[in-house]
Structure formats: structure tokens, C-alpha cells
Amino acid sequence: MVSSENEPAVEEIAQGFAAMGSEARLQVVLTLVRAGTDGLTIGDIQSRTGMPASTLAHHLKFLTSAGLIEQEKQGRAVINRPCFPRLETLAGYILKQCCADLDGEPGD
Template sequence: MQWEMAAQGFAAMGSEARLKVLRTLIRAGHAGLTVGEIQDRTGIAPSTLAHHLKFLSGADLVDQEKSGRQVINRARFTQLEALAGFILNECCQDEDKKAANDG
């Protein structure tokens, strides 16, 4: 993952409301949720929710699929896993290097 994509993904999660929406979608799993279902579960006003979903979708963290008159929103698990991998990629590298030098 490139630095720019990672920064965009983390920025999209940079609000309490968007984190709440994203966690709600993660909890729902691969089936996803309609905007109304997300609203019911989060209590976020419809116009505000649409803004947050657009932001999350723009960062490739949420997929939106039109199904009849409704839009199904799904967390993009592969992208979320890539972000987690990006931030944790170098975990404890300095400790491991120091241990090798001390040993």
C-alpha cells in the first residue's frame, strides 16, 4: 500500500461518526446495510450520514451498490486489512534489531 492511499484511508476514519459507521458496517459483515439500517443503528441524521458514507466510499473503505431503490453499503474488508497491515508492518522492528545486536 502506498503512503498516499494509507493517509487517505486513515483520514477517512478521522471522525467519531465515520468510525461509528464503519464499525457498524464491519459488524454487519458481507451482507452490508442500507442507509436506513445504518441510520437506525447509529442514530446519525440522514444528510450527515450520506456525507460520511461518501467520504468513506471515496477512500475505498466502503462499497456502495444500488439495489432497486436502495443502496447497500459494505465495508471493504480487503482495504481495511491492508490499512491494518500498513500501520503494523514494522511493528517492533527496532526491538528485534536491538535484541539481535545484544545477543
């Protein structure tokens, strides 16, 4: 499916949701969203999720490559933040479809 100039392609949206398709990755994203724009270190995420370090590293790499989180090195620490514009695009795409096939309803 081809996207309009301002709307992402359905394939791009599907890839974003697929990246959150595991319970562990969704847990990481939600943990970072709850933390807000300040982000969290890998150690903070690990303590909040209880995820083993190697598992967490794998999921962080996956989420970063999908554009759902951003990482910034600050000294020896790596700060992880949710990519709010990307997450808003995903949520907005779903919500924009609300009632689109009903006359006079939101999404018209």
C-alpha cells in the same frame, strides 16, 4: 515516500486513516464491519447509529470516495458494505511495523 511493488505508499495509508478521522465516519465503518459482507441499507445504518440522514449521506459519500466502503444499488435500496481488503491493508500496515526496530522480533 515511494512504495514497493506490494506495499502501499505511506501517503495512501494516511489518506485511509484520515478518512476515518472523524468519530462519525469511524462509527459508520465499525457499524458496517460488524454487519459483515451482507452490508446494510442506509436506513439500517441510520437506525444503528442514530445519525441524521443528511449527515449520514455526507459521511457515506466521503467513505466511498476514500475506498473504505462500497455501495451497490439493489432495486430502490442502496446496500453499503465495508471494503474489507482496503481495511485489512490499513490494519496490516500498522501491525507489520510492530517491533520492526528490535532485533529478532516480529516485523524483522
